[in-house]
Amino acid sequence: MSSSDASKDKFYEDLHALLATVPKVDKLIVFDNFNTPIGTDHAAWQGVLDPHGLGSCNDNGLLLLCTFAKHRLLLTNTFFRLPMREKATWMHLHNNAIVETRWCLLRNVIQSTALLVLGRAHCQHQDWFDDDDVDISNLLAEKNGLHKAYMDLRTDATKADFFRSRRLVQQRLREMQDAWMIRKAEEIQGYADRNERKNFLKAIKAIYGPCINGxxxxxxxxxxxxxxxxxxxxxxxxxxxxxxxxxxxxxxxxxxxxxxxxxxxxxxxxxxxxxxxxxxx
Known part of the structure; x- marks a missing residue:
């Protein structure tokens, strides 16, 4: 960084405010070229810096280390023993289009790899519509079809068909939700009456999901x-x-x-x- 001290302080204040908005339970990865030497004093910065740092730490490096220590982040490029020519960037990318292109490429690779290896997250708790997913999909498909017909041809008949279908769908969804809630309440009450504490807590956790402490x-x-x-x-x-x-x-x-x-x-x-x-x- 060749900016003024005020600009540097403002940058790290904004970075600190942004990082503070991330929940502690989330896994955070920060991609950036901070372009500052951070030194090799890993004993003084345990948990942030490993032995394979670069150069001698200056004021910019100290700001970066303090920010990462405050948010419990790791400078992962210091964890690996690399040749000196691969520890830093040697050419400044003045063209923002090149930076944007590289970022999009990196983003796409990370997203595609994560989907391939990890897959999408599954819901950890039960919802009232899970048991009737097929019936709900059919009801919504019928209503959407009548809505499209009404949009394509605005007549009294198509309007009446659409509004009648929408009213019936809302009524049916309320009935499904009420029936599901009654079944779950009877199931949980049965566990409580039989003093099955484990099943009682398991059923409640399945509905409301695990507690997130943060x-x-x-x-x-x-x-x-x-x-x-x-x-x-x-x-x-x-x-x-x-x-x-x-x-x-x-x-x-x-x-x-x-x-x-x-x-x-x-x-x-x-x-x-x-x-x-x-x-x-």
Missing amino acids: TAPLLRSDGKTLLTEKSQILKRWAEHFRSVLNCSPAISEAAIDRLPQVDTNNDLDLPPSLPETIRAV
């Missing part, structure tokens, strides 16, 4: 800085509740003195009589 980022009291570390977030919550619950009361003695005073009615302190109790009951 710490959401939190803004500092200034409303600008985003906190991502768990310890910082806990301190911020403690600070917030201390300011809300432990604030000193604002009591005006003069206002209290201005309140009208009345004589004490000691009769109200007496226990209720029998007629009063009977009347109250």
